[in-house]
Amino acid sequence: xxxxxxxxxxxxxxxxxGGEWNSIIKDWDKTAIKIAxxxxxxxxxxxxxxxxxxxxxxxxxxxxxxxQRVYTPWVDMEAAMRQRKIPLxxxxxxxxxxxxxxxxxxxxxxLTYTNVLxxxxxxxxxxxxxxxxxxxxxxxAGGSCSLNPEPMSDFIDVFxxxxxxxxxxxxxxxxxxxxxxxxxxxxxxxxxxxxIYVPALYHVEYQPDxxxxxxxxxxxxxxSRIERRIVNTLPPPPTRPVVPYLEVIHDRGAIEIQRGxxxxxxxxxxxxxxxxxxxxxxxxxxxxxxELINNCGYDEISLVSLxxxxxxGIDELxxxxxHRYPHLALSLPSLRLDNFSIKLVGSxxxxxxTGLTFAPEAGSETLRRAINKNLTEDxxxxxAATAFERGWTGLKLYFMVGLPxxxxxxxxxxxxxxxxxxxxxxxxxxKKPMIRVSVSTxxxxxxxxxxxTAQEDEPGLNAKHEILQRGLHxxxxxxxxxxxxxxxxxxxxxxxxxxxxxxxxxxWELGCRFDAWTEHFKYENWLRAFADxxxxxxxxxxxxxxxxxxxxxxxxxxxxxxxxxxxxxxxxRQGKETPDCRNNTCNACxxxxxxxxxxxxxxx
Numbered sequence: 091x092x093x094x095x096x097x098x099x100x101x102x103x104x105x106x107x108g109g110e111w112n113s114i115i116k117d118w119d120k121t122a123i124k125i126a127x128x129x130x131x132x133x134x135x136x137x138x139x140x141x142x143x144x145x146x147x148x149x150x151x152x153x154x155x156x157x158q159r160v161y162t163p164w165v166d167m168e169a170a171m172r173q174r175k176i177p178l179x180x181x182x183x184x185x186x187x188x189x190x191x192x193x194x195x196x197x198x199x200x201l202t203y204t205n206v207l208x209x210x211x212x213x214x215x216x217x218x219x220x221x222x223x224x225x226x227x228x229x230x231a232g233g234s235c236s237l238n239p240e241p242m243s244d245f246i247d248v249f250x251x252x253x254x255x256x257x258x259x260x261x262x263x264x265x266x267x268x269x270x271x272x273x274x275x276x277x278x279x280x281x282x283x284x285x286i287y288v289p290a291l292y293h294v295e296y297q298p299d300x301x302x303x304x305x306x307x308x309x310x311x312x313x314s315r316i317e318r319r320i321v322n323t324l325p326p327p328p329t330r331p332v333v334p335y336l337e338v339i340h341d342r343g344a345i346e347i348q349r350g351x352x353x354x355x356x357x358x359x360x361x362x363x364x365x366x367x368x369x370x371x372x373x374x375x376x377x378x379x380x381e382l383i384n385n386c387g388y389d390e391i392s393l394v395s396l397x398x399x400x401x402x403g404i405d406e407l408x409x410x411x412x413h414r415y416p417h418l419a420l421s422l423p424s425l426r427l428d429n430f431s432i433k434l435v436g437s438x439x440x441x442x443x444t445g446l447t448f449a450p451e452a453g454s455e456t457l458r459r460a461i462n463k464n465l466t467e468d469x470x471x472x473x474a475a476t477a478f479e480r481g482w483t484g485l486k487l488y489f490m491v492g493l494p495x496x497x498x499x500x501x502x503x504x505x506x507x508x509x510x511x512x513x514x515x516x517x518x519x520x521k522k523p524m525i526r527v528s529v530s531t532x533x534x535x536x537x538x539x540x541x542x543t544a545q546e547d548e549p550g551l552n553a554k555h556e557i558l559q560r561g562l563h564x565x566x567x568x569x570x571x572x573x574x575x576x577x578x579x580x581x582x583x584x585x586x587x588x589x590x591x592x593x594x595x596x597x598w599e600l601g602c603r604f605d606a607w608t609e610h611f612k613y614e615n616w617l618r619a620f621a622d623x624x625x626x627x628x629x630x631x632x633x634x635x636x637x638x639x640x641x642x643x644x645x646x647x648x649x650x651x652x653x654x655x656x657x658x659x660x661x662x663r664q665g666k667e668t669p670d671c672r673n674n675t676c677n678a679c680x681x682x683x684x685x686x687x688x689x690x691x692x693x694x
Contacts, residue, residue, distance in 0.1 A: 126190045128187075192228045340392065350366050356462045460494065488530070504561075
């Protein structure tokens with residue numbers, strides 16, 4: 091199996107040793123259902139993900155279930171394992187993954203897809219679902235990418251749509267009853283559960299031009315639309331998570347204080363698909379913080395949310411945490427760009443204060459209205475002034491290029507805005523502030539108002555990057571941007587249909603893995619994979635779609651209606667904002683018909 095000789099040959103051997111504090115070891119022979127929870131990236135990234143600890147604790151709380159973890163081996167470890175024919179194994183028991191009953195993948199980013207195939211192959215399992223039989227583990231997947239499951243449908247047996255905590259126990263009940271009746275009967279039974287999608291039980295028909303005609307179930311048990319499962323009340327947060335022995339990306343405790351966002355930024359998939367807003371009670375957060383300190387030894391905790399300052403009473407919560415745990419540092423990600431955020435961060439103990447990061451997203455107010463980012467230039471500059479007056483010496487600002495309706499003038503506005511922020515900082519503090527500008531590429535995502543829009547092509551993006559490079563050359567400005575080639579692949583995989591399975595498979599055969607890592611991204615191999623499959627990445631990324639087109643994800647129902655998304659799409663062209671529905675204005679997104687908190691808070 092695994093020996094010290096191999097560990098001495100690879101970078102960061104602690105990724106593979108297991109035995110961490112709070113890891114759960116159950117008796118293999120006395121546990122009926124064995125599940126491997128797989129994150130298709132390195133240990134450092136996977137251990138920073140919040141979904142895996144939630145499922146790890148939930149599954150291991152079941153007396154007859156054993157859940158263990160596995161992450162993608164780095165390229166040096168992969169080479170050593172292949173040379174010695176060592177199958178991919180779990181961290182807790184070092185059991186080969188092929189010995190487990192179920193392998194579950196968390197799919198949060200499209201550029202990890204080839205890692206999924208690589209992990210299955212390293213586990214000495216057939217990569218294609220059609221090649222696996224009753225003797226092989228059931229391969230399941232969840233996460234935000236499952237909201238368009240089609241590109242990975244050749245490889246995954248079962249997708250969970252929505253909150254995994256809501257559907258997992260129902261899945262286990264069905265698995266217990268049908269596991270001995272064969273895979274076919276099991277899949278038929280699972281397809282009847284709300285929130286579960288079995289791609290093998292659906293047929294997709296295409297027109298000669300590549301557009302989908304229909305996506306239809308092939309058995310009565312499978313529904314024509316798969317509804318996203320939504321927890322009404324957030325489940326208890328994990329308070330005894332596994333503590334890594336080596337430094338990971340987010341090396342601190344984490345408490346999800348709120349799920350969902352109501353602000354309605356039109357480019358944001360998470361903001362649309364994690365609706366409605368559900369808040370964790372303050373006392374539950376306070377108690378969880380104490381348990382994390384006691385169980386893990388953390389001296390820093392992150393309060394996690396899509397928009398932390400929208401949490402009702404966040405200032406009061408921060409004061410209570412600081413009072414109850416005076417030696418605890420707090421991290422507040424995802425702050426809204428306003429003076430309240432500055433005052434909130436300023437109220438933290440000095441050890442908690444890190445750099446300030448804000449996301450104006452667009453340089454001009456016209457474009458911000460189009461994408462429904464309700465932020466004026468006066469708000470931004472006032473916030474910057476407050477920050478610099480309170481002692482901050484720099485800011486990090488996030489922008490996007492390639493947004494719908496964007497012009498060259500909008501790109502120039504980024505330069506103008508950054509210079510105004512710099513001038514404000516110098517005036518407020520008497521010093522030249524450091525401004526870090528990070529520019530990402532707009533990716534049209536499924537289940538958003540921009541799912542029909544085209545992504546800008548590489549020449550157009552390069553031209554906009556050049557404008558920014560010429561304009562943001564000040565020595566106290568640091569500019570970074572995303573490679574348009576990576577953005578193209580992300581958009582194609584994000585909006586792809588199930589024919590992309592052949593592309594992903596061929597790219598993996600050609601050596602693609604760790605595509606999100608610049609040093610391993612092989613663009614030419616991806617182009618060859620598309621060509622070998624007779625497909626074009628631009629068909630998926632650069633094509634404007636008609637509002638009546640059958641989209642590859644049309645059978646996935648997030649609860650937000652197509653009518654609402656189309657209305658928001660039209661309001662983009664009109665430059666009209668849509669108010670936050672927390673302001674007692676229901677925008678009729680569709681969830682008011684399904685979720686009691688919408689009916690109670692926002693009206694029906």
